[in-house]
Amino acid sequence: MSRAEATAGEAGTIWSRLATLIENAVDRVSRSSAASLALIAIVALLAFLPGHFTLPPVDRDEPRFAQATHQMVETGNYLDIRLQEETRYKKPIGIYWLQSIAVWATGTGPDASIGIYRLPSLFGAIAAACLTWWLAIAFGRPRVALLAGLLVASTVLLGIEARLAKTDAVLLATILAAHGALARAWLSTSTERNLRLAAIFWTALGASILIKGPLGLAAIACPLILLSVIDGSFRWLKQLAPLPGLIWMLLVVAPWFVAIGIASKGAFFEEAVGKDLIGKVVSVQESHGAPPGAYFLLLFFTFWPAAAYLSTGISWIMDRLKQPVILYAVVSVVPYWLIVEAMPTKLPHYVLPAYPLLAIATASALDAGGIRREGWFARFAASGAALMPAPLAVAAVVIAILLGENPSVAGVLILIVAGIVGVVSGRLFIPSPIASAAVAVIAAVITYLGIFGFVLPHLQHVRISENLATAGRAALDCPDPRFTSAGYGEPSLVLLAGTDTVLTDGAGAASFLAAGDCRAAFVEKRQLPSFNERTDDLGMMVDETGTVRGYAINGGRLVEFHIFVARSATP
Structure with a gap:
């Protein structure tokens, strides 16, 4: 054996040992529900917190939500939604109440910093990562649940929404709570009422309506209808007590909707439903148009770093549609995705409700050894964790220079470290995709620290x-x-x-x-x-x-x- 071959063999042994060490650690944590949830929550907090209090308000939607809440706290009118002298009848009251609670709980008053108004989004995003675990654990695979929760906690899109004082992170948490109850009802062999699941399901749907209208219902309707068609019966839904549950959901949402309908003389429904909701379905609104397929192309950025493992595991996923966890994910994602792709108005966060289900399918492929590791695409995907921080480090320098500012040295150095960790993730891809994914999550957390914690807050010209x-x-x-x-x-x-x-x-x-x-x-x-x-x-x-x-x-x-x-x- 030549010296080069011996060196290569030793290097391979080192990477294999590291992969085994990481995979064993993942296994140990996944055996404990408390440890799994604690790790997911910690990773989510580390991923979402940088920049939370230091990034300026991001025009235009975020300050509109925050300003409307500011005026609620300022005037004491928690029924109507106004932006200066104009009504803001685009979304229901839920997020404004949550932001008002954040202002009250922190004792800061209406002139609170934007970080206070972002707190519901931060907690909603952390809850979404933990509820991804709760949904996945219903299928009886603890390691899948842990990996899915970590992948969701580290995705770009949820990280962005966690830092914006608007609806989508909280909406995702309500949708996942409903998913968790629905999946358990579907998996059960009983048709007897389960009041616990029914209470979670209908309360979550009611909360989702108060947050963003019928979008939560649409996301849940996809698996509910398709699973019933596949099973040839709707009897399994009896566990969720449909009639009492529907009445309870209406009791949750009706008081405010009735009150605002009376106070606005119907203007809220005309604006929120007739112009905002239906308008986005039938035409391009606010110049946010894109052709069908745009969300698929954006997936490799917005679902980073999990997109690399999804793309290399998609063949395994599609070959196992009869597995309950894969079937549930597919019937939840595919119809919903097709609907939002067909809409003329497109914003990146419209597909966010599908991402936890994609993460669960991806984690299932990781857990079962279904990740493809041969071929040029697999080699490209293996470098996925390093593909984000490296260009961001270059962009951080170039953009600062173009704006006439000094780059954030600390931010660039942190991004370089993230890139190095991403390279380690790539080296682990062949011996253990699970270890590679775990390290990719670490690379993502470090990347967010660099870009959101240092680079972007450092730019004064955007303030x-x-x-x-x-x-x-x-x-x-x-x-x-x-x-x-x-x-x-x-x-x-x-x-x-x-x-x-x-x-x-x-x-x-x-x-x-x-x-x-x-x-x-x-x-x-x-x-x-x-x-x-x-x-x-x-x-x-x-x-x-x-x-x-x-x-x-x-x-x-x-x-x-x-x-x-x-x-x-x-x-």
Whole structure:
């Protein structure tokens, strides 16, 4: 044997030993339900927490939700949903109540930081990872349940939603609670009522309706109907007490829907159902259009790092459709996926309810040795855990330089470490895909620490609203300043500068300054001619107190703002 062959053999032995060590650790943890849930929750917290309190509000939906909650807490009106003076009748009340509870529980008041408004999403995402375990454990395979929970906790899409003060992470938790009850009813040989499962199922569906309308029902209807058709009977649903359960679900949701219907004189249903829901089904809304197949192409990014193992295990999965766990996953994912692919309006989070089921199918393939390890695609997939942090490290440097900022050195170094861990995951792919997946989860957690914890919060040019609000308050020496913005109408500015912030044009900004004391105007460069013309017409003297430059993500352009106050207001 040559020295090269001996060295290669020793290296192979090292990787095999490491793979065995990791796989044995996974086995030991999976034998304990408490240990499994604790590990999933810890991994989820480590994956979701970086950037939670340090990332600025992300326009546009997040600050709209947070601002509406802000106004609820500010006014004490927890029935109506308003964004400044306008009604916001797009989603039901559930997420606003949860965000209000977060504000109340932390004692921060309506001016709480965006991180407080994000807490329901953080806890919802952690719950979703744990409920993935609860759903999977119903099929009697502890290692599958543990792996599925870890894969969900480390996926890109859920990590993004965990950091946004909106509906989707909480919605996912309610859907998975309903899935867990439904799967247990289907697997049982009894047709007697199970009040525990029925209570979980119908309460979860009621909560999902209060969070985001009928989307949770649609996700659950897919397996409910198809499994009944496959079984040739709906009798198994008796365990879920359909009639009493439906009545209970209506009791959960009806009070607010009736109250808002009366208070809004039907406007809520016209807006939420007629325009928002049906509008997205039949046409492209808010320029969020994409052709069918877009979600499939995005899967390799949004389902990272689990996508590598799903793609190499798909043949095994499709060959075992008769296995209960695979059948349940397929009937839950395929029809739902086809529906959202067919919709003209497409947003990445629309497919999020399918991801835990994909994770369970992927974990089943990992557990049974169904991951393909030969061929060029398998070799490519083996490098999957390293394919995200490496480009992100390069992008972190390039984007910072393009914006005229210094890159986050700590963030780049952490991403490099994540890439190295990803390479280790790739080396473990051949001896043990399970060990490879476990290390890929670690690589993902480190990646999120680097990108969300350091790189993105470090970029000052994207903090336009925050910088404007800070500069505006510094320009005025009075207790209750008011602001107007000309040429920049992002909801994050309203959230950070105040509910009474006026969004207008250059002429309107000048008129705003002339109408009272303790006021500042943020005038985008292109609005300066109309602003100056109007100040001349009013005979008003103004002082420019500063300039804010930044990069507007919505619109993708560099912007420049000039901050003005009436001359008498200059401190």
